[in-house]
Amino acid sequence: MQFLPPALRVENRIRAVRQALVKAGYTAPAVAALLQTERYSTNREEDGIVFERRLAGDSASAIAARLFHLNLDVDQVLWDRALPELPAVALEEFGLATVKGGVLRAKVRLVPHGDIFIACDPGSQSESPDHVTGVTNPAGVLADLAIRRPARLGLDLGCGCGIQALLMARHCERVIATDLNPRALEFTRLNAAINGVDNVECRLGSFFEPIAGLEFDLLLCNPPYVISPDNQFLFRDSGLPADSLCRRLVGETGLHLAEGGFAQMLISWAQPKDRPWDEIVAEWVAGAPCDAWFLHYSTEDPLTHAAKWNQPFRMADVAGFPAALDRWTAYYREQGIDQIGFGAVILRRRADGDNWVRSDKLRVGLGPAGDQVLRVFSAEDLLRGAGGDKALLATPLRLAAGHRLETTLVQGSTGRWEQVEVRLILTTGLGFQGTLDLPVAQFLAHLDGEKTVAEAATTAANESGLPSAELGRYRQSALQAVRSLLELGFLEAS
Numbered sequence: 001m002q003f004l005p006p007a008l009r010v011e012n013r014i015r016a017v018r019q020a021l022v023k024a025g026y027t028a029p030a031v032a033a034l035l036q037t038e039r040y041s042t043n044r045e046e047d048g049i050v051f052e053r054r055l056a057g058d059s060a061s062a063i064a065a066r067l068f069h070l071n072l073d074v075d076q077v078l079w080d081r082a083l084p085e086l087p088a089v090a091l092e093e094f095g096l097a098t099v100k101g102g103v104l105r106a107k108v109r110l111v112p113h114g115d116i117f118i119a120c121d122p123g124s125q126s127e128s129p130d131h132v133t134g135v136t137n138p139a140g141v142l143a144d145l146a147i148r149r150p151a152r153l154g155l156d157l158g159c160g161c162g163i164q165a166l167l168m169a170r171h172c173e174r175v176i177a178t179d180l181n182p183r184a185l186e187f188t189r190l191n192a193a194i195n196g197v198d199n200v201e202c203r204l205g206s207f208f209e210p211i212a213g214l215e216f217d218l219l220l221c222n223p224p225y226v227i228s229p230d231n232q233f234l235f236r237d238s239g240l241p242a243d244s245l246c247r248r249l250v251g252e253t254g255l256h257l258a259e260g261g262f263a264q265m266l267i268s269w270a271q272p273k274d275r276p277w278d279e280i281v282a283e284w285v286a287g288a289p290c291d292a293w294f295l296h297y298s299t300e301d302p303l304t305h306a307a308k309w310n311q312p313f314r315m316a317d318v319a320g321f322p323a324a325l326d327r328w329t330a331y332y333r334e335q336g337i338d339q340i341g342f343g344a345v346i347l348r349r350r351a352d353g354d355n356w357v358r359s360d361k362l363r364v365g366l367g368p369a370g371d372q373v374l375r376v377f378s379a380e381d382l383l384r385g386a387g388g389d390k391a392l393l394a395t396p397l398r399l400a401a402g403h404r405l406e407t408t409l410v411q412g413s414t415g416r417w418e419q420v421e422v423r424l425i426l427t428t429g430l431g432f433q434g435t436l437d438l439p440v441a442q443f444l445a446h447l448d449g450e451k452t453v454a455e456a457a458t459t460a461a462n463e464s465g466l467p468s469a470e471l472g473r474y475r476q477s478a479l480q481a482v483r484s485l486l487e488l489g490f491l492e493a494s
Contacts, residue, residue, distance in 0.1 A: 014094055014193045018117050020086035021068075021110075025061035028112040031069065034062060048123075058082070067097070068110035071122040076102045108190075109134055113163065116195045119187055120161045130183045132161055133235050138266055139163050141297070142222050145344055147262050147370040151217035155256075157208075157249075157265075160235060162188030164220040165200045172218060175200045178210045181234045207249075208256055215258040221265035223249060226309050227340055229331035236309065242335050243269045247284050250345055254290035257349035263290075264346050264373075271299060271339035278359035281345070285357060290347040293376065294359040295430075297343045302332040305340045348377055356380060362430055369429035372489040375400060379486035382493065389479060396494040397456075397482065398449035402428035403490060405441060424490060432488040439464065439474070440481045449494040453482055 021027075032038050035051050051070055055062045060082040066072045067079070076088045076099055088104045091097035096119070097106045108119040113135045120134030133139075142164060154172035156165035158179055165177040165188060177188050177200055185202040192200045203210035224238045225246050231239040238245035246267040253263045269280055277296055285292045300308070306328035310321060332340075343362075358380070385391065404425050412418040422436045424444075436444070442464060446456035457478040461471050485491045 012193070012196070014190075015196045016090070017086060017094065017096070018194050018196070020083055021064055021112070021117065023085065024064050024083050025059065026064035026068070026112060027061075028114060030061050031065055031112060034065060067104060067106050068108070071106045071109055074104045076104050079104050110194075111135060116166055117191070118161055118163055118166075119190050119194065121183075121187075129232060130181050130234055132181065132184050132187045134161055135163055139222055141344070142220060142264065142266055143167055144368050145264055145346070145370070145373065146220055147218060147264070147373055148368070149370070149374070153214065153216050153258075154218040155211060155214075155216045155220070157219060157221040158223050159188050159202075160184050160222065162191045162200070164222065166191060166195060166197055168218060168220065169197045169199050173199065176203055176211055176214075177201070178203045178205055180204070180206045184234075208252065211256065214256065215261065216256060216263075217258050217261045219253060219257060219261070219263035219265075221249065221253075221263070223265065225266055225268040225342075227268055227270060227305070227332075227337065228309065229327055242337065243267075250281075250284040250292075250347070251288060254285075254288040254347055254349050257290070257347070259349055259351060261349050262346065262373075264344065266342075266344050268343075269341045270335060270337040271341045272336060273338045277341050281359070282357050285347070285355075288347075289349060289351045289355065291350050291355050291377065291380065292357045293346040293373075294357070295344045295346070296341060296359065296361045299339050299341045301339055302329045302337060306332075346373055346377075356384060366426070366428050366431040372400070372426070372429035375489040375492050376487065378493065379489070379491070383483060383486060392479065392482065393454040393475070394452050396449055396452050397447045397486075397491045398494060399444060399447060400426075400490060400492050402426060424485070426488075426490060429489065432490070434484060434488060434490070436481065440478060443478045443481070444485075447491065453479065
């Protein structure tokens with residue numbers, strides 16, 4: 001499949017598509033407002049029926065959304081009148097649509113995501129084995145988790161539509177995007193051209209074959225992690241038993257990172273009843289030259305998992321849906337899989353010293369978390385470094401941006417309000433929370449990035465009138481809180 005003729009790609013004329021759509025008001029905020037939902041990337045048929053009715057107007061943004069978001073036919077005259085800078089003949093020339101009998105029909109789904117546009121296969125082609133998905137929920141999770149710091153070389157492993165590669169291209173000098181699916185690479189090239197991105201290189205191949213000998217500063221991967229008995233869709237099925245794909249990727253990735261480089265990928269794992277999830281995934285990095293942070297998002301029973309991943313195809317094959325559920329659940333029984341876990345892993349190459357592994361369960365994500373990820377890794381270095389408590393007491397710290405302190409009061413037996421809980425909440429990133437007592441909360445107010453932990457504790461103790469004999473105990477209490485909050489990314493060194 002070749003959407004864009006090479007001559008047009010060289011001339012960068014395809015950038016006119018993005019410019020015209022933005023001018024027409026076909027942007028992420030506008031689409032969310034038109035459809036009255038932030039989750040407008042859904043492919044569910046019932047949502048499409050509702051969305052079609054919400055886009056019944058004749059505004060340029062509604063017309064663009066009907067064509068490229070819902071892939072509905074649009075009258076050519078109506079389109080040309082609404083978007084004169086992007087006539088139907090130009091869309092046909094770029095390979096994005098066809099014109100026949102005065103009717104404009106999209107060949108791709110083209111959806112705004114943030115300030116970029118992402119093209120993928122229309123939902124009507126979802127039964128094709130080489131179907132290329134767009135900005136799915138998992139893709140959004142990985143994009144939010146990704147570290148966004150300047151880097152020399154980035155890798156989008158299993159790039160699909162190229163969303164991770166395009167976002168990496170903003171802070172990496174060079175990005176390589178690989179995929180086993182040639183159509184995925186074609187979509188990545190198309191999306192790079194539409195968005196004016198010229199530092200992404202596409203390579204065809206499986207696993208790490210296309211990038212042998214290279215070391216990366218940042219590696220992002222949204223693999224076909226679904227545990228399934230099928231080998232039907234390249235974006236979903238690995239064709240490998242159980243969770244062996246993720247196990248292999250996690251075990252080998254560190255060998256392809258530069259020293260200090262990070263890898264972030266989505267994973268799933270087979271979960272027997274008699275083993276903790278973190279024990280299972282920790283085995284995957286045994287002997288790897290990496291520090292590893294595993295994040296657990298959710299766990300599903302076999303039937304729920306099977307239904308979720310076969311749900312998009314139930315309308316196309318109503319009779320086949322029950323058979324697929326039975327086939328998948330039988331496979332899980334044969335494999336001894338009681339549950340399926342889903343999450344992410346963050347790896348950092350560190351060849352010197354003993355590598356560490358930690359695991360956390362997540363409650364909810366609240367947007368970009370890259371800065372918090374870096375704070376957590378820096379905190380682990382500080383807490384595991386030489387010097388122990390003495391070094392930590394001598395370290396200037398401050399609360400990271402994006403937090404709030406909530407106090408819960410109840411009316412006591414005397415009629416007065418009594419404090420029952422103080423909770424510190426991260427309002428961005430991974431949304432961690434922690435409970436504090438009031439003296440520790442007062443101590444945190446003195447962590448201004450200039451005072452050391454010891455100085456802040458002394459200042460807070462004096463301010464509250466604490467007897468000098470209690471200062472040592474107060475410092476230890478403050479130190480314990482500092483350790484916990486550092487581990488979760490609430491604090492950062494100056």
